Amino acid sequence: MLIENASNILKKISHAAMRAGRSPDEVKLIAVTKTVGIETIKEAIDAGLRVFGENRVQEAQKKISDLKFEISNSNIEWHLIGHLQKNKAKYAVQLFDLIHTVDSVELAEELNKQAGKIGKIQRVLVQVKLSEEETKHGISKDELTLLLEGINKLKNLKVEGLMTMPPFFEDPEKARPYFKRLREIRDNINSSRITHYALRELSMGMSNDFEVAIEEGATMVRIGTAIFGERK
Numbered sequence: 100m101l102i103e104n105a106s107n108i109l110k111k112i113s114h115a116a117m118r119a120g121r122s123p124d125e126v127k128l129i130a131v132t133k134t135v136g137i138e139t140i141k142e143a144i145d146a147g148l149r150v151f152g153e154n155r156v157q158e159a160q161k162k163i164s165d166l167k168f169e170i171s172n173s174n175i176e177w178h179l180i181g182h183l184q185k186n187k188a189k190y191a192v193q194l195f196d197l198i199h200t201v202d203s204v205e206l207a208e209e210l211n212k213q214a215g216k217i218g219k220i221q222r223v224l225v226q227v228k229l230s231e232e233e234t235k236h237g238i239s240k241d242e243l244t245l246l247l248e249g250i251n252k253l254k255n256l257k258v259e260g261l262m263t264m265p266p267f268f269e270d271p272e273k274a275r276p277y278f279k280r281l282r283e284i285r286d287n288i289n290s291s292r293i294t295h296y297a298l299r300e301l302s303m304g305m306s307n308d309f310e311v312a313i314e315e316g317a318t319m320v321r322i323g324t325a326i327f328g329e330r331k
Contacts (some may be wrong), residue, residue: 101139102146104326105130108309112320115313126313129178129302131323133158134330137165143326149174152199152321154181156190163194180262180302180321182236189213192221199224199262199302199319202238204249211253220255224262224302227284229277232266240284247293260300260318261285271308278303278315285316 105128113123129152132140140151140162153159156179163177179195182202188209191198201207201223214221225246228237238246250258261284265277281303289297304312306325313320324330 100328101142101326104328105143105146105148108322108325111310112313115310119314119316121313125318127319129180129319129321130326131180131305131321132162132327133181133323135323135327137162139327140166141170144170144175148326150176150178152178152180152323153195154179156183156187156194159194160190185209189216192217192219197222197224197259199321200226200236201246201250201256201258202226202228202236204246207246207250207253207256211255214255220257222257222259223250224260224300225250225258226262226264227281229263229280230266235264235266237263243284244288244293247288251293251295257296258294258298259296260298260302262302262319264303264305265308267307269307271311274308275311275315278308278312278317282316 112126116123116126127150129150130143130148131152133154176196179191179198183191183200185206192210192214210221226237227243228235228239250256261281263281265274268274281301285298285301300318301316302319304317304320306322309320309322
């Protein structure tokens with residue numbers, strides 16, 4: 100079932116990219132393994148998946164160390180896609196290839212400090228809050244430039260793009276304006292040369308709306324339920 104699900108998602112990614120006149124290679128599938136056990140993750144690796152997203156540092160710690168012990172495939176990438184508290188920054192830089200959820204100068208500075216201690220350039224995305232929902236994290240678009248300028252001064256962080264999480268809608272078309280807005284914000288930043296590097300990545304779209312996100316420019320989609328089934 101998992102292989103079938105993953106294959107189905109990859110087909111949908113390809114079709115959505117082609118509808119938008121894009122190459123399917125431009126879109127990275129992040130398999131979200133929140134509450135998913137080690138054996139199932141190994142099955143996902145056997146099915147060809149290579150990029151995994153975790154929501155919590157603590158849950159990720161055990162999985163990543165167990166899998167490193169059992170699997171010698173160095174192509175596996177781990178992404179943190181959940182909210183990160185400053186006091187977990189030390190562990191986050193040890194565990195994750197990419198952190199999607201930087202949303203304050205304070206967090207960026209702590210990640211930079213901890214990355215510096217282990218001689219790492221930590222790749223990050225900035226999470227932008229585009230909805231009014233209280234439960235959503237992220238920096239407001241009005242404060243985004245200041246945060247990016249702050250990150251520019253940190254030598255152990257490399258910002259590669261933006262991430263957002265729109266409200267959940269039964270109809271994925273209702274999420275489209277949020278995805279379009281993030282792409283526009285990214286493009287404006289790139290044209291105004293606010294950052295040292297062009298921001299390439301747009302992490303947006305989940306199981307229910309990833310096709311619309313890809314049509315609007317997503318380069319990373321975060322998919323759990325559609326691969327692993329409903330969370331228990």
